[in-house]
Amino acid sequence: MAPRKLKTPAVRPESHDSDSDEAPEVVTKQSATQQAQQQRQQEHEARVQAKAAKSRKRKSKQEVQEQSGAVPELSDEILSAVAAREEEEEAVNEEEAAEQRRADKRRAKKQAKLMQKKTHTRQFGNIQVQTLEALEKTQTRELTDGAKEFVERRTAPKRERMDLMKGHPAHFCKKQRA
Helix, strand or coil: CCCCCCCCCCCCCCCCCCCCCCCCCCCCHHHHHHHHHHHHHHHHHHHHHHHHHHHHHHHHHHHHHHHHHCCCCCCHHHHHHHHHHHHHHHHHHHHHHHHHHHHHHHHHHHHHHHHCCCCCEEEECCEEEECHHHHHHHCCCCCCHHHHHHHHHHCCCCCCCCCCCCCCHHHCCCCCCC
16 A cells, blocks of 8 residues: 555644754643643633523523513503504405405306306207207116126227228138138
C-alpha cells in the first residue's frame, strides 16, 4: 500500500516559524491538567447560566400569559356595541351561506339536467325512432334464461368473430361425406 498523504501539516499550531530563534513553550503535565480543569469549569458555568436564563425566559412568558388572561371590566355600552357587531356578522354570514346553498342547488339542477340523457322519439317518414334509454323504459317483459345465455355467448369478449373480408371457413370448404 502507498503511504497516505497527510492533509494537515505535522507542525503544531502553537509552534513558531522556523525564522524565530525562540524555543517553543514548554508545557508540563501539571499545567496541562490545570488548563483542562479550568476549561471544564468555564463550560460548566456557561451551561448553568444558559439554563438559568432559559428558565427566566419561560417564567416571564408564563407571567405575561397569566396577566393577559385577566380581562378588564368594560362598560355596558362597549359590550353592547361588540354584541351588536357580532350579531350583525352572524346575520351576514347566514345570508351568505343561504345564498351559497341556493347557488349550489341551481348548479346541481343544471348539472343533473345536462347529465340526463335526452330521451325522445323522432320520425323519419313512416319510421319512428326512439333513443335507447326510452326503449329500456318501455320494455316490460324480462328475457328468459336461454335468451340471456345466448346474449352472453354472443357478446363474449373472447368469442372468435368472423372476419367479413375473409369470410367463414365453412363457406370455402367442400362438405365431407361421412
